Amino acid sequence: MEHERCYIYTPPESEGRSSKRQRTRKRDPQPQRAERLATYREIWAQQEDRIQVLSFPLFSMRMSKQYQAALEEADSATQEKIINFVAASTRAEDEPQLSIPTGLVVAGPSIASHGPFFVRLGQRIKEETNSRYAILTSGESPNLKTLLKNLITKITSRIDDDDEELGRPTTSSRKGLKLLNFDLGHVQEWQKMNRVESIVIAIQDSEAFDTGILIELIDLLFSWLDRLPLVLLFGIATSAESFEDRLSGKSLRYLEGQKFDVTQSDEIIEKLFSATIARADVRLRIGPGLSRRILDRQKDHVQNVQDFVDGLKYAYISHFYASYPTVFLQEGLAFEDLSSDVFEAVRNLPSFRRWVEGLLDDRRTHDVRKLLDSDQYLYEKIIEYMDRGQLALSMLSQAVILLTCIREALHMTPQIRLSTIWTRAISGELLGAPLLRETMLTVKKTSSDKLAHVLASLKELDSDENYVSLESFQQELNNLIENNKNSTPLRSQDDVRNESLRTTVVAQKVLLSKHKAALSEQDKAYSDLVAHFHDRLEAYFNAAFVDPRTLFLSEIFMYDLKSPHTEVFQPRPRFAIERALASPHDYLGCDCCGGDQDEATLSATLPATAVLYQLYLNAGALINVSDLWSAFNVMVGDKDAEDESKTMALFQRALAELKNLGMVKPSRKKTDHIAKAMWKGL
């Protein structure tokens, strides 16, 4: 009713709706949760497949054709190189090796993704070469002995290869002598039986290893090299140079090999983004705020593929869990499956209101009445508009992909990533933005060779959208180019190179005039073609770049809530503690100390720790405990009471709590002083 400036309030008649409200059956707090869960599972499974395809290329054999281009670029190229390196390093018989073949795998600063990378690499190495593979991490290698023990068990254990010979355990030496458990002789015996071509030892986080241990390990492995076909792989987060700098000259001499650069995780993120969020055929979209937040976090704080995936999954979960109308995302939903609650919920959506108001503006009051009264009618509309919304969004995504592709084909600077363009598009800012205008201008000015390139790369996109008939454009362009006898490509009339500045001096005044060079017949024809292409594109973009948030039901097919995400993925523990101590009434909800907004107010009613915390904040880096006590006593203590013991107890407990929180620590600089260990707001 907000659309009216003034209205008469009439209490709702007590029929129909209110009777519903009075229903006595216990309300289900989570109506149709099972359905929503099932829908979530179905939709997420699709996304997961796409993620799997991207990050585990070779293991998902059931991948569809569509993704193959994408997967080839992910880290499988690097893995391929490493595998070739391992395969090539199998030595020729009885030729002494001068150094251990070593691969420096520069995996970038996203440490969390090193683990999965090496696991995947190991699986491929085992599959494609006749090798043994063992991963060592710094955590399990505090010293050389433990490291060797782990290495030996990893190499000789037969957990994962079940088709090996059934025999006595390798640890019991055939020779009757028991080897110590860190003796590489175990590996030698194992090798005698299994005869693998190489034993690959991957040191996953080489930076975290103690340098001394690494040097000793290399020294030891080198002296075993005449008996064991060893290959070393070092996972490096910083750079190969800094790794070399850490080792001494002698151990460097024992190693020789290559450097392998793993795809930067921001590129993988970009791929994941376009495969999961910015696709044309996704049923549930992530809204602009959230996707910007996820991307920014990747850029600013962590570079971690797993975190990205988790964030996305959590968004999906929260969406289906918290909102009843999401049940409409289920495909093939019948009216009978739904309770009237869901329609009530839809009627409360902001986008429903906006839509209805729009209808009212168009004076379609009858429809509105029906929407409000008839669940059946609303149901039909919902189904219709869900489809429309999905279509609009997939068109938008398609247009974004197209725009990025055009920019790339024209080599426009600055290079803007698909993810950036997409987030701008979905927040509805793209139409009329300089980015789009500039691109369209450039399209207008392109010469024929570049346009051919653009058309070709658009064709590769292979979208089923027919915004322009690419075929006929290409055809026409080809005709023009073939007829062009000059060596220079054809130019359009908007091309600046067709304009020249002309200076004329008339009556001692310099006149600058722009002058258009005369266009040849072919250039004219070409200009027409370009202009046509440009107009078609423009019309398409204008239609596609809608603001999705204005669409009816956008709350259902787009999730854009910020707080669940930040609370889970970017918690603020320190801030929470500081805030709780600084303004405890926010949490306690008592009347005694709340009230005015000024946080720094001290009052005796605050909990003792909070009082002490305020005093602490006002103190310097070194705090005299006796001063602190007297200040505390003035604040909290009972002025008349002789006995201070109760106040003292409070004080001591408060101080102990601050100490427990790590805020103060004993200091040796001055007697009777404690040192401040934490400052507020850091």
Added chain:
Amino acid sequence: MLPDEILERLNAEFPSREQQIQQLFALYSQHLPSPPLLVAHGLTATGKSSIIRAYLKVSGIPFAIVNSRECITGRHLLERIVASCLDALDDFDGGRIDRRPFARTENLSALAVNLQRLFGGRAKFVVVLDGVDAQREAPPTLLPALARFGEMIPNLSLILTATLPLTTALHKPGIPHLHFPPYSRSSLLTILSMHPPKIFLMPPSAEQFPDYTADLAAEDDAWLWGRFLGAVYDSLSKHTGRDLISFKLCAMRMWRPFVDPVIKGQFGTRDFSRLMVNRRFLFQMEDGVLDKIISAEPPAGAGTSASLIEKKRSRAVVHSLPYYTTHLLIAAYLASYNPSRTDVTYFMKHTDKRRNKRRAHSASALGVTKSKHRKIPRHLLTPSPFALDRLLAVFRALIEGTVPQVADLLTQVGTLTSMRLLVRVGGAGAADVLDPGARWRVNFSWEYVRALGRSVNVEVGEYLVGGVD
């Protein structure tokens, strides 16, 4: 094999070691008694291990060699001694000794007992302990005890190899020592010119050069390699690494780029002096003597200075880190190198003349110190540790605008610590990485942080006390 034949063969294989081979021959022959203990000492790559092994192989005496490098603890060494003696005896007689009695060798006395039992009533047996002086976790009594083994086990001869003579460590006078002195220039050249590498990896096409036979090629190889070795030794190896292995590696690394013009046909195989002039940059650069894991590509053409600069530049490549992580690293560097009392001058947000102030400060500081005493620039000193809160405070001062107090920041400190870009000092033993008592230190250089700063438009030098130029 006849004794003379043995000597001749070994001398051919190991030139310039006649004396040592002769002594080994005199001390260890099948029928004459041998000393119970011999110490062979010499610097690295003087042929101790290889000559002793080669000699024992041809001498016909049963022997076992245990490499101390492969033994992780002292106990491990003892176990390995017994095991390799058993293996050697098995190999020697082709028999099979029951190993059950020798299952454990926990300490030196067990070793003595085991060896006594093993060698009782046998002929002479030589045990070589290679590099005992570098044994890890060796019990303090190891060497003195080994020195007395000969008294208990009459038919055992021990050879210990070490870098330095073991005179005092053995606590026993009169132990014979065999010294392997470092090679002189001429010996080095003789040894290395025994196996000259090829100039042409692919023999030149037979049609074009029909009379360039394999023999001729080998002659050319030897001639050029000999000259080249001399040049390498005089210009580089003499000053950097005179031992056989360093010299050899250095020469091998420079060989391919050196003969490159010959392969291309610019010079003949005997044009040594012109080749030297053409390739002189190889002898001016340090690439030949530096040990590297990734073998460097041979520098293209004669563009010497250009390629040098390019090398320098490519070394300073910085991995792209997330935005705030970069700032955290810069803040850590500043916290490490600036004294904390200057923080107020450098990082107070609301003094808008701070830049000028800072400049003036650093200029005057320099002026004063120059006259009084020379001061080492800060960035060349070791970094001093800082507390976590100081890092965070400097970080916030560096960043324009505010950063929410999210846990991600602390995660990044943890990550940087496990990447060893930050190193935790003190607060050791605490399970919590972010324990407030802990202190950190940076573990990267000024060049690294400068490049890092430039990637996010922060000129780190401006914030560094004393300034850098």
